[in-house]
Amino acid sequence: MKRVLILGAGVSGHTAASYIKKWAGRKAEVIVMTPNSKWNWIPSNIWVGVDMMTTDDVTFDLAPVYEKAGITFVQALAQEVFPEGSADHEKPFVRGMRTGDPTGEMVEVEYDYLINATGPKLNFGATEGLGNGSELGSHTVSVCTAAHAEHAAKELKTQIEKAKQMNAADEKLRVLIGTGNATCTCQGAAWEYINNVDFVLREAGVRDRFDLTWISNEQVLGDFGMGTVALKSSGHYVSSKTFAESLFVEKDINWITQAGVNKIEEGVAHYETLAGEFGQEKFDFAMLIPPFSGVPLKAYDKSGADISDDIFAKNGFMKVDADYTQKSYEEWSSDDWPKTYQSPKYDNMWAIGIAFAPPHFISKPMHSPNGTLIAPAPPRTGQPSGTMAHAVAKTVVDRIKGRKSPAHEAPMSRMGAACVASTGKSLLKGSAATICVYPVVPDFKEYPQTGRDENLTFGEIGLAGHWLKHLLHYLFIYKAKMKAFWSFIPD
Amino acid sequence: MSQQKPTGFDERNFVPRPTRFTVFLRNFLPFQIVRFLILNIKILRTVGVGKK
Ligand SMILES: Cc1cc2nc3c(=O)[nH]c(=O)nc-3n(C[C@H](O)[C@H](O)[C@H](O)COP(=O)(O)OP(=O)(O)OC[C@H]3O[C@@H](n4cnc5c(N)ncnc54)[C@H](O)[C@@H]3O)c2cc1C
Numbered sequence A: 001m002k003r004v005l006i007l008g009a010g011v012s013g014h015t016a017a018s019y020i021k022k023w024a025g026r027k028a029e030v031i032v033m034t035p036n037s038k039w040n041w042i043p044s045n046i047w048v049g050v051d052m053m054t055t056d057d058v059t060f061d062l063a064p065v066y067e068k069a070g071i072t073f074v075q076a077l078a079q080e081v082f083p084e085g086s087a088d089h090e091k092p093f094v095r096g097m098r099t100g101d102p103t104g105e106m107v108e109v110e111y112d113y114l115i116n117a118t119g120p121k122l123n124f125g126a127t128e129g130l131g132n133g134s135e136l137g138s139h140t141v142s143v144c145t146a147a148h149a150e151h152a153a154k155e156l157k158t159q160i161e162k163a164k165q166m167n168a169a170d171e172k173l174r175v176l177i178g179t180g181n182a183t184c185t186c187q188g189a190a191w192e193y194i195n196n197v198d199f200v201l202r203e204a205g206v207r208d209r210f211d212l213t214w215i216s217n218e219q220v221l222g223d224f225g226m227g228t229v230a231l232k233s234s235g236h237y238v239s240s241k242t243f244a245e246s247l248f249v250e251k252d253i254n255w256i257t258q259a260g261v262n263k264i265e266e267g268v269a270h271y272e273t274l275a276g277e278f279g280q281e282k283f284d285f286a287m288l289i290p291p292f293s294g295v296p297l298k299a300y301d302k303s304g305a306d307i308s309d310d311i312f313a314k315n316g317f318m319k320v321d322a323d324y325t326q327k328s329y330e331e332w333s334s335d336d337w338p339k340t341y342q343s344p345k346y347d348n349m350w351a352i353g354i355a356f357a358p359p360h361f362i363s364k365p366m367h368s369p370n371g372t373l374i375a376p377a378p379p380r381t382g383q384p385s386g387t388m389a390h391a392v393a394k395t396v397v398d399r400i401k402g403r404k405s406p407a408h409e410a411p412m413s414r415m416g417a418a419c420v421a422s423t424g425k426s427l428l429k430g431s432a433a434t435i436c437v438y439p440v441v442p443d444f445k446e447y448p449q450t451g452r453d454e455n456l457t458f459g460e461i462g463l464a465g466h467w468l469k470h471l472l473h474y475l476f477i478y479k480a481k482m483k484a485f486w487s488f489i490p491d
Numbered sequence B: 001m002s003q004q005k006p007t008g009f010d011e012r013n014f015v016p017r018p019t020r021f022t023v024f025l026r027n028f029l030p031f032q033i034v035r036f037l038i039l040n041i042k043i044l045r046t047v048g049v050g051k052k
Helices: A011-027 A042-048 A062-069 A146-167 A187-203 A240-251 A382-400 A465-479 B020-026 B029-051
Strands: A003-006 A026-034 A038-040 A060-061 A072-082 A093-098 A106-110 A113-116 A120-121 A175-178 A210-215 A230-233 A234-240 A251-256 A259-265 A266-272 A276-282 A285-289 A292-294 A349-351 A416-424 A431-437 A456-463
Touching: A003 A106, A003 A382, A011 A026, A011 A062, A011 A382, A026 A062, A026 A106, A026 A146, A038 A062, A038 A072, A038 A093, A042 A187, A042 A465, A060 A062, A062 A072, A062 A187, A072 A106, A072 A431, A106 A276, A146 A187, A146 A285, A146 A292, A175 A187, A187 A240, A187 A285, A187 A416, A210 A349, A230 A240, A230 A276, A234 A240, A240 A251, A240 A431, A240 A456, A251 A276, A349 A382, A382 A416, A416 A465, A416 B029, A431 A465, A431 B029, A456 B020, A456 B029, B020 B029
Parallel strands: A003 A026, A003 A113, A026 A072, A113 A349, A175 A210, A175 A285, A210 A251, A230 A456
Antiparallel strands: A038 A060, A072 A093, A093 A106, A120 A292, A230 A234, A259 A266, A266 A276, A416 A431, A431 A456
16 A cells, blocks of 8 residues: 655645545555644635634534545644655655644654645745734734634724724724735735725725725736736726726725835835835735745755755745746746646655745746835635646556556646635625636747637626635535535536 | 816726626626626636646
8 A cells, every 4th residue: 555645734735635545545545744633715714804704614623524534634744854765764754743632742754655735834024024913923914824814803893893983084094905025926815805804894884984005016906926817808808907906996995016015013014116116004904915935844865964955946835847947037938837746856746736836927027126026926826726736646546556647737837727706795795706817827829919818718796706706615615524526526 | 165186197097997887787686697607607618628
């Protein structure tokens, strides 16, 4: 029996674990090592952050699900990878620190195949004063985890209560939402959050007592780290810039783009713009997404020498079958992006989801006259994470079953993605922006004008999108719980 | 009372905005039920192309 070790039980790790166990059955021992005891449907954290869902609605305990599926659950934080084994271990293994019971104890797990699905490290430390409002940086909140989002909801509620006590002549309360660093990704999540905050403020009847401002490192609003998209919408091909601006104008949301937030103080965010100017924005409530980096994993060869630089890129993400040669923006190609997600150094190691190192940005990197890089990193959304997990699971199962077939591919340059961004949660009054893009990484050879297929790339705002988003919430939690017929639900 | 005129072209004043009818359609149930079905088909098409 071959042993597959999966690091991380998020969207990609959990998907890979469930398919490998389903397809390989008794031929594989599947072990998941992850620090949290719960699985989290992260997209719905947005609704936790506006008090429309609770942490319990978006999480569930992993142990019973894995027990039923025959997957071994090791609640630990992976710290070191030994892809060649060591003096004491014939086989490759991973060393981690237990975070469940007994906490702090070291654990070593050998493997035949390793899948790194550790997602991002939320790098709050990259911007002074940036935080999640509770244990980290008290000035700003975050919605990146369910616990962060719950805290954000409490802070938002305090502001709503304050607004209810205000007189018409009082100065408006200021809400600032966006990215907390010059090279953040995940604009989509912040974009959903600002729209949901707008919605709950309207529902509470206090919207007129707030100024809402968006701040981001995008060159234009609606870039989302994808270099702007041409969307088929209402009989036109419109840019995602127009699409996003239209919604913000309609909702009376101000925006500051081309801004790299570099410091947060009590009630003030400091930033530098692409024009090289320095500005500050005051706030009473701020939710700023931190930049992502790879989780701190080290790698050692058989002799114990540190080979981390061979395995991981500088930003901590794992190198896979991408073309990492330094090239100018003009030379970038969609072919640079990985296809199989296999490590070039060890053919029994893969990185999926956010854990793999992208070869470069998608949006054109821009520098301010002061030399500061202010540009959104590539988007790392859930659906591509699930699709690559599916492909890698197939490859691993082929290997386990001794099939000689080539590795399965899921390149983002030939992958379509759907993103349903909530703009308000209510069964009849809600709405969402449904944005579909093909391919995720633009291919200017195939689609010279915009890099994307204009018939498959579209955007639409309305209640139907909200129903879809709500349905996806229940479907994906059902699927993740591996209930009857779970594998019929698409990734 | 003097009315303040814009001092020059401000792009934000001329961003396309939905008409009242469009806003109405966004939450008009019969229309949205149809859109829901269409959206599902369109999403499956976009996502399915890559899987082929
Ligand atoms: C607020 C928010 C809203 C979002 N909304 C959407 C959306 O609407 N649609 C969409 O497509 N995408 C959305 N995304 C993005 C989506 O959540 C990610 O793309 C997806 O979660 C990535 O999956 P992953 O498996 O790579 O990482 P994650 O889901 O983050 O999982 C990483 C896993 O690794 C574990 N881990 C971390 N460190 C270690 C370690 N050292 N050892 C072992 N395990 C470790 C973590 O505990 C976790 O279980 C959103 C993201 C955020 C933050």
